[in-house]
Amino acid sequence: MQIIKKIKIRYFRSIYTVTIDDCSALNVISGKNDSGKSNVLRALNLFFNEETDWKSGLEFYHDFSVHRLDEVRKESIKGKQFISIEIEFLRPNSYAGSLPPTFSVTRNWLRDSTQYHESSNLEVLQKAGKLPSSLSTARRGLQTFLNKIYYEYVPAIKDRAYSQHLLSRLQKALLDSTLEDSTGIPKLAANLAKTIQKQVGELQDDFYLATGLSTAFEPPKQLSELFQAFHVATSNSTDQAIPLSSRGDGIQARYLSSVLNYIAEKSNKFFVWGFEEPENSLEFRYAEELANDFVVRYSKKSQIFVTTHSPAFVSSVDDNVSCFRAFQDEQKTILINLANPKNGDNHQNELNHELGVLKIQKQVHELYATQLVELRVVEEARAAAEQELKDSKKSLLLVEGKTDKKIIEIAWKKLRSSAIPFRIRVADPAADGSTGGTGMLAKTIEGVHPDDGRCCVALFDQDAEGIKGYEALSKNFTKMKGGNDIKVHVNKVSYGMLLPAPEFRKEYVLAKNHMIEFMFSDEVLQKKVNGIGLHFKKPIANIVINGVQVVDSSQYFLPSVNSDFSAFRKIHNGKEHFAENIVPTLGKSDFFEFENLFSILESIPNFTT
Template identity: 30%
Template sequence: MQLIRRIEINYLRSLYTAVLVNPGDMNVVFGRNDSGKSNLLRALNLFFNEEVDPGQEFEFDLDFSDIRRDAAKAAKGRQFIAIRIDFNVPPNYRASLGDTISIKRQWNIYGERTDTLPRGLSKGSRIQLTRFLNQIDFSYIPAIKDLQVFGDLIERMYGAAAQSSGFESATDTFVEAIRAQTSGLSAGLSKLFGSTTKLAAPTDMGLLFRSLDFAHGEDGHSLLRQKGDGVKARHLPELLRYINEHESGKKFFIWGFEEPENSLDLGAADAEAERFAEVAARSDTQVFITSHSPAFYLASSDRTKADIRRVFVSKQQVSDGARDIVVPKNAISVIDTLDDAESRMKEASLLQLPYLIRQWGNLKKDRDAIEAQAEQLKRKLEQLRSPTLFVEGRFDKELFDAAFVRAGLPRSAVNVRILGGTPSTTPELLPRLLSAGAIHPEAKVLFLFDNDRAGRTAHKNICGKAPPAKIHEVSSGLGAWVLPQSPENADFCKKYSILPEHLFFTSEFLYPAKMAVELCADIIGPRGIEESRSEIHEIYHKHLSQAVSAPLRAAVPGTIDWFFSRGVPNNFKERFADAAANTLPQSQIDQIANAAWDFLSS
């Protein structure tokens, strides 16, 4: 969320003048110690909560800029602190407030506040503006995250939870259980004072909740008293997120976190930075963070694409020219690129941080690459655990992937893999399997070959005999099959006395013959038809007698005999496969897929 679109701070502590334009969903603020990073968050806290540090009342003398104090005394000028915030107005308020609105709040030496609103606001618009501001919650988490910080948040958590249905009755049950255990005490007190006396819940239950803890881990260790600071700190964003989601009356949330990487190792800081980016990508939350960590400079969220800005706060000092002029003029500069960060940090003698950012960035790239490879390997291993159908080529894979989907099977049910051709010998099979991803001993496997010379040879090498019409189970969980011949192709072979060992039958013949012929002729066109006129498939050319092959060469283009004796030319197979998959009946393919699934799932 980018609710705040501009921040201007004047004369708050070390910030003489600081302007941040177009902050993002998440804004990471860098700078040397004592440069004023935290004062940016304190300015937001003062604007929204009337306090500079959490739980401490605003004191002008403590929070006023020393440089401005000296300049004002010398020139008898006014002493004040001013904070102006420009908002991107949420859609439901734009009719009365416009697309953007600016509010300036100024505090004088007596701590009195004056608000400057846009001119011309009607009474109704002012009411809407007040309502809008009341719906903004700014939460400030300081650098030192002690029990006080947790107590404050847990008390707020009680307030949020107490608004849910059923919570009050649960509290009553809790109190009644304590009364039952102390009934003797209550009876004695009642007798002593002559009136009913019994334990009751505190008037402010939030005070009771402040002492609540989190049982952490299987051993139930106390989070707040037994766990390290890093573990405790990582609970804070989740706790605050819960409060935001359950508190009534608030709709827009702005977080100010000081150094969330404190007590975290670099890996944990990296994970925390990504978590903050995910929160900032929400439509109701904007985040401002101070940090010294390269993990937060490189924060990103690939899942959410949060807009993350990086800024640098420089310590302002009086210039040599005039007493009331400081350098730099604006304490805040944008360092969204690493070159900008390096330049600004070099000026502030923070040379080690840009180096660490670059090194950590390179390590993250290496880590991400390794994680991507590991995830790919994991997916491949998961696929290998699925029943696997090995086919010869890409078109076969697409054909049977679609058939299994039509059968209502999830894509993960059957792993269709490509052998990349037909292994003609057994030694060729192992490299092909390794190239295709190998096999898993727990997964059933079926090899489905084209019903041509190479396919039948591969089948025989695996099974030790000529392929039968049905799936041959070589061993438990391993089967081999050649494409079963269609009735129309069987009639063609019978007509020309083509023996089974001379058969040429591939997946392009699994469609109704007449429709497949028309599609093939349409795709290859007159020129392709002419080129195919005297050519027949190689296996028929070699093994059929002249008396049989001559009529096939003379077959009229566009007939079933012409199609079965030639097949689809290699340079047109892809176009034919794509068109056939989208326009021709798939019933024969589905029958084969169902038979394959029956074997693989049995």
């Protein structure tokens, strides 16, 4: 987010006169110690909050430029003792009807005055015909706009007092929205914890991703405590609650940026941060993650100015990032935009030289960043290997073809809310359909070794080939008791079973023509997507029906369930399209007959446990 385009500061502390052009969403100011970096942030604090340091008002003779004071004394012109801050703003879209695309506001603090004097260039723009409205409308719009800007100055030393201040602001933001939802103090007190916990979920997630610590807000236990700052409890993997105030400085500082971003996201105001050394007390890895958050996330809702010595911030490269070198010339602070081609590489080299260790740190940072990427790749590979090892111990359902696998997976997802507790694999060593089928299914289940440590079930279609393969299983397989078509190997881990048939497909079983697609109703089998569906081949064969041999039964073929000959029909093509494009669109009720299949599998010892 960007509302400030340009800043001009005159006669403030070490700054004699400085112009900061081309401000971005994130503005990184770096340089050696005592170069005056922080004075830019303090000048903005003076402009927006009438404070210099945090909770410190302007002390003119302390904050007035020493060099300018010497000049004034030599000239003996007392009226020239003033501090001036001019900001050129970019108009937000919501003010297009009252303000021009860019406009500037100047605030001057005179030596003996208790109030600043404010002026703008609206009148000049009005004379040039550049206002979208009248001058009075523009002036009203300007004051409304300025009142909506909230500048948050975060000092380099983030002590307990500042943390409590920020948490109090967070509490106010939460209570403001809570009061909108609950009328009456008793009702508010009763529902406060639940409402606030729901509101801060995003904040908690952000902090957890950054630190691995979860947080919980403890609302006031008595109404007298209602407007005191929240206590924030953190917990680690041991689930032990530890107050945030008892955590290290780095963790506390990291939490502050999460809070600021959360407040900005929940507000309709324009937020500007002046954040001193956000990397303080952070380990290198956390500093890098924080810098990335500033670039990618936090600067989307707030315009940010940071002072830093961290290579993680200085090396940030993005279209929305500007980096400035701060240094002193004759004890006057100068700021140079390193991205400006007019400045060449000299100032970048000078910055490296001035900070000394920064150049080394930047090289380490780049090396670390590269290794971190490699580490993440290794971690992902390790996680994948662990998952593969875990999956390898799951029970295994072997099927004849890949459409069988696809349909069963979808059926489980439609009927059950839990993940599939077993793996489904096509009995095809080539993994391309060229070596699958009933024969390979039988060979695979015959070759299972008990040392594999998992239960395996081979599912045969009740067509001619499937029944033949099932019945031809070796004598090591014997039929289980219970009436289901299931055989168990002597090793007690291998099973063969026939695909159970719905009641309305009994004729298909008699015709030795039952396969997984016929688990669905004829209405489903006739569905099409993009005009494509299952294509059936009419039964043309020597078939004996009621003792009469029918040489060409196609003349008798009817597609209805009640046809004497529909049970002999074959699926000619369209299986893959049906499994991939039609089955996923079906409702839960269309998979009703698969419940019997899953119940049988669950009855097999150790298969789904």
